Amino acid sequence: MPVDIDIAHVARLARIELTPEELETYRSQLGLILDHAARVQSLEGEPSVESSHGLGLESVYRDDEVEPSLDRDEVMASAPDSRDGYFVVPPALEQ
Amino acid sequence: MSVPDTIAGAARALRDGSVTAVDLLESVLERAHLTEAQLHAYLNIDRDGARAAAEAADADLAAGNDRGPLHGIPIALKDNMCTRGLETTAASQILAGYVPPYDATVVTSLREAGAVIVGKTNLDEFAMGSSTENSAYGPSFNPWDITRVPGGSSGGSAAAVAAGSAFGALGSDTGGSIRQPASLTGTVGVKPTYGTVSRYGLIAFASSLDQIGPITRTVEDAALLLQAIWGHDPRDATSYPGPYPDPAASLGAGVDGLRIGVVTELAGEGYEPAVESAVADMVAKLQEEGATVVEVSLPSFEIALSAYYLIAPAEASSNLARFDGVRYGLRVDGETTEEMMARTRGQGFGPEVVRRVLLGTYALSAGYYDAFYGQAQRVRAAIRADVARVFGEVDVLVSPTSPTVAFSAGARVDDPLAMYLSDICTIPSNLSGDPAMSVPIGLDEQGLPIGFQVMAPSLGEETMFRVAAEVERLAGFDARPEIPVVAG
Numbered sequence: 001m002p003v004d005i006d007i008a009h010v011a012r013l014a015r016i017e018l019t020p021e022e023l024e025t026y027r028s029q030l031g032l033i034l035d036h037a038a039r040v041q042s043l044e045g046e047p048s049v050e051s052s053h054g055l056g057l058e059s060v061y062r063d064d065e066v067e068p069s070l071d072r073d074e075v076m077a078s079a080p081d082s083r084d085g086y087f088v089v090p091p092a093l094e095q
Numbered sequence: 096m097s098v099p100d101t102i103a104g105a106a107r108a109l110r111d112g113s114v115t116a117v118d119l120l121e122s123v124l125e126r127a128h129l130t131e132a133q134l135h136a137y138l139n140i141d142r143d144g145a146r147a148a149a150e151a152a153d154a155d156l157a158a159g160n161d162r163g164p165l166h167g168i169p170i171a172l173k174d175n176m177c178t179r180g181l182e183t184t185a186a187s188q189i190l191a192g193y194v195p196p197y198d199a200t201v202v203t204s205l206r207e208a209g210a211v212i213v214g215k216t217n218l219d220e221f222a223m224g225s226s227t228e229n230s231a232y233g234p235s236f237n238p239w240d241i242t243r244v245p246g247g248s249s250g251g252s253a254a255a256v257a258a259g260s261a262f263g264a265l266g267s268d269t270g271g272s273i274r275q276p277a278s279l280t281g282t283v284g285v286k287p288t289y290g291t292v293s294r295y296g297l298i299a300f301a302s303s304l305d306q307i308g309p310i311t312r313t314v315e316d317a318a319l320l321l322q323a324i325w326g327h328d329p330r331d332a333t334s335y336p337g338p339y340p341d342p343a344a345s346l347g348a349g350v351d352g353l354r355i356g357v358v359t360e361l362a363g364e365g366y367e368p369a370v371e372s373a374v375a376d377m378v379a380k381l382q383e384e385g386a387t388v389v390e391v392s393l394p395s396f397e398i399a400l401s402a403y404y405l406i407a408p409a410e411a412s413s414n415l416a417r418f419d420g421v422r423y424g425l426r427v428d429g430e431t432t433e434e435m436m437a438r439t440r441g442q443g444f445g446p447e448v449v450r451r452v453l454l455g456t457y458a459l460s461a462g463y464y465d466a467f468y469g470q471a472q473r474v475r476a477a478i479r480a481d482v483a484r485v486f487g488e489v490d491v492l493v494s495p496t497s498p499t500v501a502f503s504a505g506a507r508v509d510d511p512l513a514m515y516l517s518d519i520c521t522i523p524s525n526l527s528g529d530p531a532m533s534v535p536i537g538l539d540e541q542g543l544p545i546g547f548q549v550m551a552p553s554l555g556e557e558t559m560f561r562v563a564a565e566v567e568r569l570a571g572f573d574a575r576p577e578i579p580v581v582a583g
Contacts, residue, residue: 010460040401040467046473060332062329074196091430091431092432
């Protein structure tokens with residue numbers, strides 16, 4: 001059974017603007033994919049919780065010491081809009 | 096002048112003076128010139144940069160500064176690895192024109208090893224796909240039959256190596272994206288142990304699964320390329336500190352005395368008879384060479400695909416949040432920041448990327464998290480437990496790499512689930528973090544390559560390459576595709 005999802009809500013959460021036709025296509029495709037994915041619920045028992053991979057690696061932090069970084073102007077050059085070392089975006093709040 | 100077509104052969108020829116790095120580069124550029132109109136393996140060939148690097152490699156070698164087996168060898172990079180000063184798009188419109196201000200660690204490693212970077216190869220957008228048809232810049236095609244896909248998502252890298260327009264290439268493998276295209280193009284493809292190759296500068300898809308690895312024509316070449324790129328990198332927070340195995344240490348050692356497990360779950364419905372019989376023939380040959388062959392069952396593999404298609408999209412939905420029109424790439428204007436971001440993402444992402452971001456957003460959203468994402472993580476733990484159990488009984492596991500040979504272009508584009516099933520044999524190793532590789536073992540009756548997968552426990556690369564080298568020797572696969580040449 002295809003899973004029924006509120007696709008407009010999910011698209012809003014993901015910050016993706018789609019047309020009504022696109023939303024309908026994704027609603028029906030995701031319903032079928034999630035029906036297949038729901039097979040994970042057939043797993044019985046509770047496996048021992050462990051690291052997600054074989055070497056047991058955990059995310060680590062480096063020491064908090066200043067090191068050379070990328071050149072700011074070079075990085076800012078990739079921005080669609082910037083001024084005086086700041087990224088420029090439209091207003092965050094509606095007027 | 097005859098130019099060798101393997102990395103190892105070219106390395107010898109460079110040192111006995113029979114070719115130069117410039118000769119090697121010219122040979123791959125000539126192949127690209129003859130085949131790119133049919134294959135579209137590359138998004139961008141860096142002729143000027145590559146020529147300068149080849150000339151520098153020749154000068155270096157002449158001055159007695161030998162950087163090792165990759166010195167002067169033309170290598171291609173999947174276009175989701177950042178290259179300083181060279182456009183990097185991940186085959187997405189949202190990164191059109193993006194020129195990174197830095198090199199990925201693997202790129203730095205290749206440059207230090209003296210490799211010549213030929214250019215950037217095509218992929219499914221953000222590495223999401225199994226056919227290289229999801230590229231925003233048009234699909235790639237298979238050198239063995241240009242009406243078929245080369246697999247994916249590293250299809251451009253695999254096609255370039257198969258066609259001879261690179262001696263080797265790097266791909267990335269999140270659910271099979273190195274091994275499946277290697278299988279479909281008759282090349283060798285390796286997903287190393289999770290954490291052994293730095294992802295700094297790799298455009299992230301699903302960070303608990305992503306791993307960079309080599310695509311080459313031979314098992315020995317794959318070992319040489321892997322040794323050049325792996326090692327601890329403080330810039331990747333999950334990088335393995337060491338010690339590292341030696342993948343080339345036992346290449347000629349054969350399989351006598353090794354225990355090989357044939358995975359029961361990776362056969363049956365959906366597997367082409369030609370693929371199953373070629374794999375069974377190879378298993379019988381390995382047994383004749385002294386290996387002990389046992390059938391092993393890993394019941395959790397049956398639901399690995401379902402778990403993968405929750406975990407990978409969930410991580411992707413988080414990783415791809417950075418593409419929002421603020422710091423780099425495309426911006427589509429809007430009245431507010433949020434409208435600008437939503438329009439940028441709606442227009443900048445292709446359909447498969449939108450599908451996976453929506454899927455991942457749903458799987459992580461309130462009310463559905465435990466039933467989908469949480470349960471998928473429990474399946475992952477069950478897979479790790481299953482794999483740990485069988486690797487107590489056998490040294491390696493074997494299976495087909497892909498249930499089918501290369502399929503026709505367009506055949507699965509409208510059926511995402513059918514496309515996802517292409518990865519059914521490769522996904523378990525990503526979920527467990529263990530290494531796995533594909534070796535070509537022959538052609539089917541249509542002349543299409545069949546790949547054989549060898550899986551090993553984490554850091555088991557020495558044994559994995561040992562078995563792969565024997566598979567390669569027993570298969571005697573030395574066919575090369577004949578690509579129709581289009582005039583002009």
